[in-house]
Amino acid sequence: MKFNVNRDALLRPLQLVAGVVEKRQTMPVLANVLMQLQGQQLSLTGTDLEVEIVGRLPVDGVEMEGEVTVPARKLLDICRSLPDGAELKFDRDGERLVVRSDRSRFQLSTLAAADFPNREEMSVQTQFGISQGEIRRLIDATSFAMAQQDVRYYLNGLLLECRPQQLRAVATDGHRLAMCDRDAAGLNVESPIQVIVPRKGVLELGRLLEDGEAPAEVVLGNNHIRVVCGQFTFTSQLVDGKFPDYERVVPQSTGAEIFADRQALRQSLSRAAILSNEKYRGVRLRVTEGLLQIVANNPEQEEAEEQLVVDYVGEPLEIGFNVGYLLDATGAIHGDQVRIGLADANSSALLQQPDEAGDSRYVIMPMRL
Template structure:
């Protein structure tokens, strides 16, 4: 293997793939990135056995070939090279090393054989559809903050993606919950997604996909089966195992009888919650909402720190109501509301509350109350 490649192109692709590689690995080759040089391009692949990213980038290839090098070391070297550098890579098979040269800099990197690297052959996935990059970003951003980090409830450690119906219209739904809050986002069902199985896309896959599609313009092709999913866009292919579990019946968590509606300016509400929560204890982060007429009083008390109170104007015509929430959960939801107004639909101080963006019906959030 022998090739020359622009530092900027190599750095961009390497940044994408190396983030999959775990810092500690019991299998040495999983710490490496696979380099495959073929006519006019260099392919880079990294995997943790559950998630695989493959990307190709243009290169001047003198000799085709393949090998693996330590991912994080390789990335750090390329990152520290001067802008505009031309990077020369050459495999020395006898020494089992890759020689790297850029200007006056010379490095030798240890390698492991291509044959040791896990097979990355594409599996045929029967269900295929395309999302626009903006749609995929919306789908992730509106839900991923509610993904559970509790490993014992592994079936909640991802976004549940499935086809459904809303008001007689077929929709694609993304749902995430950690037991304290639930986020649901829906969009028009893409062509080809009608027969898709309900799947749980793991948190790490969601986060890697979100980083990658930030730079994408156009479509993201999604292909999936009951056990695997693959996202393809530009020169990048991200393939992942799905979580093998059953997502709970989330519809039962969404209350249907809430009749007390509070409308509030989202930005002023979020700012007030942020200020008041400064006094709340680090453990509970509790903030109390007291509703009377057209005023909302936010308050927090901590035995060691003192108390805080702030009044926010709202539109509310129901009876007086007091309810407590985790302030961090309130702020997470407020960040997802792009319009000016947020709408809270409540039943009483002990029942789940529904939060919506007043200007966008595609997203719905459910928040469990807490004692204050």
Template sequence: MHCIVKRETLLRSLQYVMNVLKGRMAFPVLNNILLEIKNSSLYLISTDLEIEMVSVIYLDSPYEAGVTTTSGRKLFDICRALPEQVKVYLNLQGDKLLICAERSSFLISTIVASDFPNLEDWDCKIECIVQKSSLKKLIESTCFAMASQDVRYCLNGMFFEIADKNICAVATDGHRLALSTILVDEVMPCFSVIVPRKGVVEMLRMLGFVENQVKLQIGNHNICLSIENYILTSKLIDSSYPDYRSVFPDNPNNILKVQREVLLQACMRIAILSNEKFHGVRLSLSINQLKITANNSAYEEAEEIIDVKYQSKAMEIGFNVNYLLDVLSIIKGQDVIFFIQDEFSSVKIEDCKNKSNVYIIMPIKL
């Protein structure tokens, strides 16, 4: 087994597959990446048993097919330390991998490829082509609302719901919910899956790593993204997602319209003196006016009044200010609209001009 690869090409591929190799793995082989030469290509594969990352390098020089595994960290560090623009020669010699570049040479240990785990083969139920920018926005618009260590394991991930030409992403931690929808060109059957947090994070990182369109494939147990020469496969959470529609306010006839940036800056200022534990702020609504107040255990207080468009009854409602800030930071439009039922029910927030994203925040008692 041998091949010649440009140092920059190899380094970029290693940067991609190395991200899954964080911390000490349960099995030594999981600290390795699989190197396989076949069909005029060098395949680099890493896995932690939940996520598999593949990078394909096309070879334009003579090669010999073969397969092995070696330390991903050592290979990455060696490649990174080599001079720019050199060609790297990889040659398997017994149970060692020889790495040569100009006058440098390294001999590192390997583990036989038969010990390297692969995600099981799976049947694809959904396949479509998605614009990279659309999929990236879909995930960015919702991922902040995912739970991180919730005992309801299904909340520690993102729910994808597919129907006709729509892909809907939903994330919630039980206190807030984010929903975003994009359109694709192909008509697809109804299907839904839950992608774990780690898979979502790696999907987002991959979408920032490369350009062009994305081939999205979904099965009963795995989701796969393919872009250019990079492939990401993640296992799914085998669970049922709660009925997220049940938290939408039933009769939100109190409508508040406000400039997003004005409200964002006001909340950032008021948050300085909010309670360190609950981060609560009180929104007091009256005709065309919003008063935001906060206090803390040191009996300190903050208040700010801003002009809004509001014609319903006067009311007070409390929120975790961090949840408000997250939503106002994600929305990009000039104005946002709040749909409020009463002081105790969930509140729906939307961009006035972009109805594809919906946010729900539960109020808190102050």
């Protein structure tokens, strides 16, 4: 195995592939990245048995094909430490992989490629094309609401729901819910198909995708999801569980509606959050005609008060929320305005963009303060 590659061309694929590799592994080979050289193409594979990423890049100076696994973190640190534009020369020497660059030389230990886990072929439920930007938007708009290490394991991930010509993402941690819809013209299904992508898979896929119209191919199997985008192939196991009936918690009608400038509201919430209780992060929203008052206090008897001019007509209302949840939702909404729908002082709030261009909805449960 012998080839040359530019440090800058190698660095991004190696970063993304090595990002999957866990520091603590039950199998030594899982701390390694699989390098496969075929023709003028080098493939890099990293996996933790749940998520796998394969990156491909062209190389030159190929004298001998082959495959081997080397420590992922060490190889990545070597690449990072070398100067921009450096030329790397790889050469297999028995049980070692030698990496040379200018006056630097590194000898890395290897493990047999045959010991590296081989991803089995997946059965296909549905397959469709969509732009990377569309999937990226779905993840950015919802992933913050995923649970972390919840005993209800099906909440520790993102629901992807394939509908006719539409892809929907839903995430909830039991206290809030985020939902986003995007058009997917290539999605031809007769009835909705639901899969739950685990939290780590969602975060790694988000790092992989580019904004814009670059194409992606999505393959859904019974136990896996695969996304092929450019020179990368992402594969993840699916969470085996049933996602809750999320449509039941989305308010169908909200009596009181507050229309506010999104950026001004975010700034007011951020300032009030400084003096909120560090553990519960609660703020009170008091709304009267044309005015929203945001109040936060903490056990040290400190208090913050913000006033914001809003479009609201109706009875005065007072309701408490986790300020972090409000900031996450208003940060994910596109557009200059935000609509907050409230049925009463004890019901969940529905946040969304007021116009038809809005693609996402956010439900936040109230807090008792």
